[in-house]
Amino acid sequence: MALNVGTDKKAKLLVAAIDFGTTYSGYAFSFKHEYQADPAKVSVNGTWFAGSMALVSMKAPTVVLFNEKKEFQSFGYEAENEYSELALDHEHEKYYFFKRFKMYLHDKKIVRQLEVQDDRGRKLPGMKVFAAVINFLMNHLLTALKKRGTLVDIKDIHWVLTVPAIWVDSAKQFMRESAGEAKIDGKNLSISLEPEAASLYCQLIPTDKINGSEGCQFQVASPGSKYMVIDLGGGTADITVHERQADGGLRELHKATGGAWGGTKVDEEFYQLIIKIIGAPAFQKFCRDHTSDYLDLQRELEVKKRIITPKTKGKVTLKVPVSLGETYKTEMEESVEDALKESPLNGKISWLPDKLRIDAEVFKGLFKMCSEKIVEHILSLLKFPEIKDTKNFLMVGGFSESEMMQDAIMKALPNRNVIIPDEAGLTVLKGAVIFGHRPVAITSRCSRYTYGINISPPFDPALHSADRKVNVGNMERCRDVFKKYIQEGDVVQVGEPRSGKHITLAPHQREMQLNIYASPKREPTYVDEDDSEYLGRVIVELPDSDERIRVEVTMVFGETELTVQAQELTTLKKFSSFFDFL
Incomplete structure (x- = not known):
């Protein structure tokens, strides 16, 4: 799966964001000319009606129904209602009903063949289920635009898909490939981190559209202000800390953290x-x-x-x-x-x-359980030097609308500003649209892991364990040494490259494979240490050559997704390369 990071996305007529949540999902959009006139003007799909009981929402339940042939049947409240009717007729056992399946991607290791279970324990390919939801929301938007007399070709839309900041790279790639299965061209797709999207939107909120601690001053939009984004969703609590820059950009002060403490x-x-x-x-x-x-x-x-x-x-x-x-x-x-x-x-x-x-x-x-976990985590973050003087706390996400959660966090932060925007559950969705128009608004991020590859340098008894000594081409080498490209906690400018030089092992080698690892340690020694994890590989396609080829591999960090470029150093020719985390 090649990562297509095209610059033409900025020129699209329309930005459409899909907020794929654990419990609720929805979409929002704005045209380029609307954003230029008023960046905060974002259209959200009207209301989704439950069809029974007093429940109306701006997003629909993330549930999907497949028929007995394993074909998509319906989504959201319609899926719930249809499945309920089938159950009354004792016909539902032939169908597949999926809910809260996004949490499958919260696990650390995700594979392309991931399967998800329906409510009766039967399985379908996860990508099929995720793609069905994305495809439904995509077509719902196109139909809504058509009804209002606005005809937009899908090629003229820059799509943005939201994901938790605490997700691993394989989960982000799984969502990207699911969008591909849903017929969204990868060149026209961006991945937005949920708390960052909310943060972007909250820069634009007028002071009469917020609630919060008594005497709270709305300082989030001021240059130099530092604030914690507490994104509470149905499945996860996703927490980041931002500092507003003079140019309006946002600098991440601490790596994204959180856990499965949602509603x-x-x-x-x-x-x-x-x-x-x-x-x-x-x-x-x-x-x-x-x-x-x-x-x-x-x-x-x-x-x-x-x-x-x-x-x-x-x-x-x-x-x-x-x-x-x-x-x-x-x-x-x-x-x-x-x-x-x-x-x-x-x-x-x-x-x-x-x-x-x-x-x-x-x-x-x-x-009590989830509020205590979230509060405990916030207080632990405030012990870090770069965070401890943070005065502003921004509560976003659907679960942040709960007065129980607001009260718990305000009591834990008695002398600080706790800010809750109106319709906190829509801030991620609307912010993802802003991100689509202005993706460079996040100027730097903190790396959650140390990223690197496995290499086999010449064996040095002063540095390396004897049991790792191997013989390669009549030379003693040390296997599986962790070569760092970036360290955990490093502040990385968006788009900042980190390069390393490598050489093929033999002539006529048409492909170079570099295995990518991540470790929570700043100084991992070997890639197979207990807390290191194999993420995937970088594939560098090479020309046929009688000589061993020297290649400079450049990984671009700071984006919501890692990207990679490769250049052969003799002719300076660039070759295609991509991450495969699945």
Whole structure:
């Protein structure tokens, strides 16, 4: 998969961004002339309606339905509704229903053949599922533009796809290739890091469009200001620290960090609460045999998550399907009410046939695990010298709209400015459009890893372990030494090249392969150390030659994706080369 980094993207008529989230996804766009007149003017697709219950959003659930032939059927609320209807007719078992599958890419090692599981444990190729969502959103945008009388050829669109900053390079490439499967030309595609996109948009927000700590002064847009971006999504918390430059650009002061502490953790805590009462077997049987009711329970929980606040008192009432209690009674031959009498939750939860009444403090406790993890992580970052005097904290992402999360972070940062823009869940999406118009707005980044390749230098007993000695061409060499191209924590200017010279092992060698490794250490010695990871390879295609060819390989860091160039040093001819992290 060649990385096409074309300069013609800047000349496109339209920038369209797809925010592919764990729980919700959507798209936004703006024309070049609109951006030039008002950079903050970004169009977001209207509203997506759930079709049942009081749930409306500017983004749609990231769920996708495939039919029994493994063909794309529907996406979003439509997929949920269709699958729910199929379940009522007991036809759903023939279909494939995928949700929250983005978290598969949160794992460290991603392969091109990655498979994802549907809600019944059956698998399809991950790239097929990801591509289906991207393709749907792409076509939805094109149809929306057509309806308003604006005909734009897909070739005239610069597409931007968002990814978490904490993702590894193989996950970013997986998304890029998925977009390719969805018929988006790689030359017209950019990858935007989610917290950076949000940061760009927040530079443009007027002061009357923010909320935050009492007495908070909106200083994010001031040159020289330093601030932490806390991007809380459905799956992950993604945290970076930026400094605003005099030219309007952003400098990253610390490498992106975070973890799987998104809003879905609250869902998991809720279902564990249910399991404490009725047990895992009964809950699993309910999910399996009453799929439509389970989807309704999920939507009910989503509504309650949004409206709960630290000030909520008394009881929180959720509608629960009657089938949940009936399933337990059939399995255990006793009522849920009887089960509650034996539970430590007795008195804190009451179960009616179609309602669950939970003590407000118990329900608020569902947020405790992820809020504590996020706060603990933020406080640990503030111990670093380059961050400790940070006064401004920008909360973005859908989960940042939760007053429970806002309260937890404000209490942890009592003498600092915690800023929450209006519609925090749309800041990544709108910022990705800004990034498409102005990708050089991020001027430098901090490397999350030490990147390098494996080499075999002449063996030096003072430097190298004896068990690594090998004989190559009658010369003693040391195998698998880590040759650094960039070190962990280094500040790298966007587009900054790092070069290394290499020579082919033999004449007539038509290809040079350089294996790429990453290590969290600043000074790794060998590529096969426990905490070093093989990322992929750089392939350099070479001409046929009677001589061994010397090649200078230049890796370009600082971009959202690593790129590579290669040049043969005798004729100075450049050759195609690319990263393959999958």
